[in-house]
Amino acid sequence: MGKKLKLFALTAVALMGVSGVANAETTLLASDDFVGISFWLVSMALLASTAFFFIERASVPAGWRVSITVAGLVTGIAFIHYMYMRDVWVMTGESPTVYRYIDWLITVPLLMLEFYFVLAAVNKANSGIFWRLMIGTLVMLIGGYLGEARYINTTLGFVIGMAGWFYILYEVFSGEAGKNAAKSGNKALVTAFGAMRMIVTVGWAIYPLGYVFGYMTGGMDANSLNVIYNAADFLNKIAFGLIIWAAAMSQPGRAK
Ligand SMILES: *C/C=C(C)/C=C/C=C(C)/C=C/C1=C(C)CCCC1(C)C
Numbered sequence: 001m002g003k004k005l006k007l008f009a010l011t012a013v014a015l016m017g018v019s020g021v022a023n024a025e026t027t028l029l030a031s032d033d034f035v036g037i038s039f040w041l042v043s044m045a046l047l048a049s050t051a052f053f054f055i056e057r058a059s060v061p062a063g064w065r066v067s068i069t070v071a072g073l074v075t076g077i078a079f080i081h082y083m084y085m086r087d088v089w090v091m092t093g094e095s096p097t098v099y100r101y102i103d104w105l106i107t108v109p110l111l112m113l114e115f116y117f118v119l120a121a122v123n124k125a126n127s128g129i130f131w132r133l134m135i136g137t138l139v140m141l142i143g144g145y146l147g148e149a150r151y152i153n154t155t156l157g158f159v160i161g162m163a164g165w166f167y168i169l170y171e172v173f174s175g176e177a178g179k180n181a182a183k184s185g186n187k188a189l190v191t192a193f194g195a196m197r198m199i200v201t202v203g204w205a206i207y208p209l210g211y212v213f214g215y216m217t218g219g220m221d222a223n224s225l226n227v228i229y230n231a232a233d234f235l236n237k238i239a240f241g242l243i244i245w246a247a248a249m250s251q252p253g254r255a256k
Helices: 002-026 034-059 062-092 097-122 127-148 154-173 176-183 187-216 222-249
Strands: none
Touching (some): 034 222, 062 097, 062 222, 097 127, 097 187, 097 222, 127 154, 127 176, 154 176, 176 187, 187 222
């Protein structure tokens, strides 16, 4: 099983690598395009993390494996989107907004699912937790997209997006999810949950800040907005998964 999975992960990575090479032939990155360079750096970090999570999946205790799989799916999906996003950027110099939101629409619910899975790895968790986090996510992203793509007033989109985010924060701090984690009596879970919650608070705050400066105050250009979103994705997708991996590795019963 472990061997098969590793083979699968390596094949997937090789295939992704091949498509990456194809892109490199048609798109030339200018040496002074720092935004383009940030797209390339983050895409490669996402590729490496994907390989890492899929291979490491076999070394964590059984109850934590699904969380590590989901971490690898998040970085894998984002890797593919980053290849498209960097092409859009390098070729047109425009923000790849629609690819970004498609990526967020898939990866953010998966990240939310992680809160549920880490709780479920230790105790029974109520599926209401998952659904409430999902509703908050959809409100946040749909509001933000409608605002960024100018379907609705940018301030209205922002307000709707913030409401969704606050609902998520309420759930993980004071709602059922937060209470479950606090009561679990499992040190690794409490540590991981606390760190994941900090990422969703501090790391995620970068996106609405980018939105405000990029669309509402008019004080920032597409360059800064994209560098900020790219750096935020690095933290919120890769570091988030590594925190879960570290918690899983500190649990008794892991494979040697
Ligand atoms: C991997 C991608 C992640 C974790 C993306 C997260 C995106 C957000 C937390 C976006 C939040 C927004 C608001 C809170 C309000 C305004 C609009 C958004 C969508 C930028």
